[in-house]
Amino acid sequence: MPVWVQLVYLACAICFILALKGLSGPKTARTGNLIGAGAAVVACAVPFLYRSNAGAHLDHVPLILVAIVIGSAGGVVGAQRVQMTQMPQMVALFNGVGGGAAALVALLELHERGDGFGWFALTATAFTIVVGSVSFAGSVITFAKLQDLMTSRPVVFPGLPVAFAGALLAAVVLSVLEVRDASMWVGILLGLVGLLIGVLLVLPVGGADVPIVISLLNAFTGLTVAAGGYVLGNTVLLVAGTLVGASGTFLTLLMAGAMGRSVPNILFGALKGGSTLGAGVASDRPVRSAGAEDVAILLGYADRVIIVPGYGLAVAQAQHTLRELVDVLIARGTKVDYAIHPVAGRMPGHMNVLLAEAQVPYEQLIEMDEINGEFKHTDVVLVVGANDVVNPAARTTPSAPIYGMPILNADEAKQVVFMKRSMRPGFAGIDNELLFDPKTTLFFGDAKDSLGKLLNAVKAL
Amino acid sequence: MNPDIVWLTVFVLSVFVGIEVISKVSSTLHTPLMSGANAIHGVILLGAILVTGSTDNTLALLVGLVAIVLAAVNMVGGFVVTDRMLQMFVRKKPAKQAPTDGGAA
Numbered sequence: 168m169p170v171w172v173q174l175v176y177l178a179c180a181i182c183f184i185l186a187l188k189g190l191s192g193p194k195t196a197r198t199g200n201l202i203g204a205g206a207a208v209v210a211c212a213v214p215f216l217y218r219s220n221a222g223a224h225l226d227h228v229p230l231i232l233v234a235i236v237i238g239s240a241g242g243v244v245g246a247q248r249v250q251m252t253q254m255p256q257m258v259a260l261f262n263g264v265g266g267g268a269a270a271l272v273a274l275l276e277l278h279e280r281g282d283g284f285g286w287f288a289l290t291a292t293a294f295t296i297v298v299g300s301v302s303f304a305g306s307v308i309t310f311a312k313l314q315d316l317m318t319s320r321p322v323v324f325p326g327l328p329v330a331f332a333g334a335l336l337a338a339v340v341l342s343v344l345e346v347r348d349a350s351m352w353v354g355i356l357l358g359l360v361g362l363l364i365g366v367l368l369v370l371p372v373g374g375a376d377v378p379i380v381i382s383l384l385n386a387f388t389g390l391t392v393a394a395g396g397y398v399l400g401n402t403v404l405l406v407a408g409t410l411v412g413a414s415g416t417f418l419t420l421l422m423a424g425a426m427g428r429s430v431p432n433i434l435f436g437a438l439k440g441g442s443t444l445g446a447g448v449a450s451d452r453p454v455r456s457a458g459a460e461d462v463a464i465l466l467g468y469a470d471r472v473i474i475v476p477g478y479g480l481a482v483a484q485a486q487h488t489l490r491e492l493v494d495v496l497i498a499r500g501t502k503v504d505y506a507i508h509p510v511a512g513r514m515p516g517h518m519n520v521l522l523a524e525a526q527v528p529y530e531q532l533i534e535m536d537e538i539n540g541e542f543k544h545t546d547v548v549l550v551v552g553a554n555d556v557v558n559p560a561a562r563t564t565p566s567a568p569i570y571g572m573p574i575l576n577a578d579e580a581k582q583v584v585f586m587k588r589s590m591r592p593g594f595a596g597i598d599n600e601l602l603f604d605p606k607t608t609l610f611f612g613d614a615k616d617s618l619g620k621l622l623n624a625v626k627a628l
Numbered sequence: 629m630n631p632d633i634v635w636l637t638v639f640v641l642s643v644f645v646g647i648e649v650i651s652k653v654s655s656t657l658h659t660p661l662m663s664g665a666n667a668i669h670g671v672i673l674l675g676a677i678l679v680t681g682s683t684d685n686t687l688a689l690l691v692g693l694v695a696i697v698l699a700a701v702n703m704v705g706g707f708v709v710t711d712r713m714l715q716m717f718v719r720k721k722p723a724k725q726a727p728t729d730g731g732a733a
Contacts, residue, residue: 183668184645190664190710191653197714200664204707207671211703214677225681227689234680234693235673238700245701246708251716257709258663261670265702269672271695275679278688287632385666392669393642397635399675405635406642411669413646418653418662425655507656515658523716534655 172217173402175209180406182206187414210403211235251524252481255513256313259381263306266388269395270299270361274354276398281349284398289349291394293342296354299391300361301368302384308369309377309384313513319374321437331367334360371437373568375555378514379422379433386415425509427561427572436568454590454602456609459617462549462584463624465608466496469546469582472503473538475575476522478512479552479588483614486525489551492622493531499625504531506538506548506575508556535575542579550577550585552614557583558599567597583607586617660713667706673699 182202189199214225225231242261249257273295277284284292311317338360345353372380389411396404423430466472474493480486493503505527511518519532542548550557557577560567577583578601585602587609601607610617653661676699680692 179671183671184649186668187646187661187665188649190661191650191657193654193657193717196657196660196664196717197711200660200667200707200710200714203664203668204711207668207673207703207707210671211674211677214674214681225677226684227681230689230693231677231680231696234696235677235700238673238697239704241697242701242703242705243708246705246712249709251713254659254663254709254713258659258666258706261663261702261706261709262666264698265666265670265672265706268676268695268699268702269669271691271698272672272675272679275683275688275692275695278685279679279683382662385662385669389665389669392672392675393639395672395675397639399678401675401678402638404671404675405638407668407671409639409642410646410649411665413643414650415662415665417647417650418658418665421653421655422658425658509655509658514662516656517659519656520659520713520716529717 169217172213175213176401176403179206179210179403183403183407183410187410251521252478252484252512253314254517254520255378255381256310259306259309259313259384262381262385262388263303263310266299266302266306266384266391268299269388269391270296270303270358272395273299273391273398274351274358276395277345277349277354278351281351281354284349286346288398289346290342291397292354293345293357295391295394295398296357297338297342297361297364298387298394300358301365302388302391304362304365305369305380305384305387306365308366309381312369312372312374312377319377321373322370323437327367327371331364334364334367338364368434371435372433373437375569376426376428376433378510379419379426379428379430381514382415382419382422383430383434386412386419389413389415422510422515425515425573427569452603454609455605455607456611459610459620459624462608462610462621463628465547465582465584466501466549466621467499467625467628469501471541471545471547472496472501473542473545473548473577473580474503474505475508475548475550475553475557475577476505476511476518477551477553477556479554479586480614481512481518481521481552483552485551485615485618486521486527488615488618488622490522490525490527492618492625493527495622495625499628504533504538504541506535506577507532508535508553508575509573511553511556535573539576542576545580547582547584548577548580550583551618552586554585554587554599555597557601558597559601560597560599563600569597577601578604581606584610586610586612586614588613660710660717663706663710663713667703667710670699670703670706673703675699
């Protein structure tokens with residue numbers, strides 16, 4: 168490999184570090200992403216230039232270019248068309264195909280050069296095949312769960328732990344065989360076992376925890392790319408994959424921490440019974456409900472209002488109407504802020520993206536730790552399409568699946584208004600005591616409809 | 629120096645760098661960061677190109693082309709979707725003056 172190629176790879180590796188660094192700060196995030204994209208494009212262009220310069224052979228160039236164009240077009244169309252609310256499953260899907268690609272690359276390496284590999288390279292190959300397949304199959308299941316193609320509730324069947332343990336054991340045994348004689352057939356079997364592990368790993372995870380699993384699978388894919396980089400003898404793959412593997416693992420722990428959950432509990436809680444399984448049925452206890460006019464009076468004559476937006480708001484595409492309502496309230500002299508729970512929406516930071524799309528000013532979005540002290544002095548909290556993030560069970564009921572998750576202290580406000588479609592429990596599938604509190608008013612209906620009526624009623628005051 | 633040890637050194641140092649560079653991220657940026665990291669591992673496209681370009685077996689070529697398509701979806705789609713998310717954060721800056729002033733007036 169000529170020196171200039173190695174230097175270009177080094178430059179790309181540095182750019183990936185800078186990209187991640189940039190992505191972790193709000194001001195530099197977009198630049199960081201562009202640096203990463205630029206480095207990735209340059210890295211992928213190298214084999215084409217290298218060929219003409221140094222005579223190393225790269226065959227099938229036209230076919231390769233066609234495949235790149237098809238994949239890129241698919242990626243761009245998917246990325247442009249996806250609704251902001253469907254972002255988590257889109258990321259899952261992109262991650263899955265990346266893992267699948269890594270597994271296929273490792274299989275091909277095994278086929279082409281496997282006989283000359285030492286035990287360490289063969290171990291890395293087996294690792295890439297298995298974990299890449301896990302990532303692919305796991306991501307497909309997370310996609311299906313989030314896209315409502317299957318139930319988002321944990322799927323558990325009696326033999327699942329045994330099947331899972333069996334699949335893991337099979338993966339280990341096959342990997343040992345693989346390292347001993349670099350057989351292609353063993354490699355393919357490893358891929359199939361990896362797919363099975365991926366499915367069994369994600370099935371028992373409840374819908375609310377799926378984003379954590381996406382992040383974990385993302386880290387897995389990073390590690391497979393790193394192992395693939397070692398097998399191919401390519402530094403840029405090794406560094407990029409390792410960076411993503413390490414930062415992805417760390418990010419997974421951060422996200423789990425923001426939800427007050429541990430990663431093993433998320434993955435295996437349902438197997439032990441009950442942890443992420445909730446009731447899932449509507450309660451028939453009495454509640455107080457009201458119409459748009461009543462709620463308008465509550466809001467219109469309050470001095471301090473806090474909005475708690477949740478995923479229901481985004482599903483109803485009501486964030487624009489909500490912003491209008493807030494603008495009218497502010498014009499009436501009410502102090503209004505949005506309280507953003509770290510996991511509002513379906514992924515950490517998801518709600519910020521959704522509200523930014525509706526052009527809600529950034530300074531009105533207050534993070535949980537900053538605003539939690541203010542609920543005591545708040546006249547009305549308006550909860551729009553959220554439930555679990557204000558459920559006091561997280562503080563009071565050790566048996567609840569969300570116990571220990573930090574919540575917004577909406578229950579400390581003088582009045583609470585819930586805008587809900589029905590009495591169905593939230594994503595975590597448990598009842599919310601706050602709904603039955605005497606100071607709580609429920610305003611039933613689709614968030615967009617209800618907010619429209621509420622907006623007119625407030626304007627008419 | 630044993631080449632495998634060189635690889636191991638690069639790997640271990642990258643682990644520390646990977647954790648260090650994102651250790652101060654705010655929860656607001658968790659989603660775009662995950663998405664951006666996801667796009668970065670799409671660079672497996674490079675690996676797919678290298679393997680596909682060096683095979684003379686038809687079946688292997690086909691598998692390689694599938695890998696290229698998948699990796700390109702991951703890489704290109706990943707960066708585009710991350711940029712779309714981040715645009716939302718940037719665009720509000722010019723927009724934020726207007727509604728606030730209008731609201732106070």
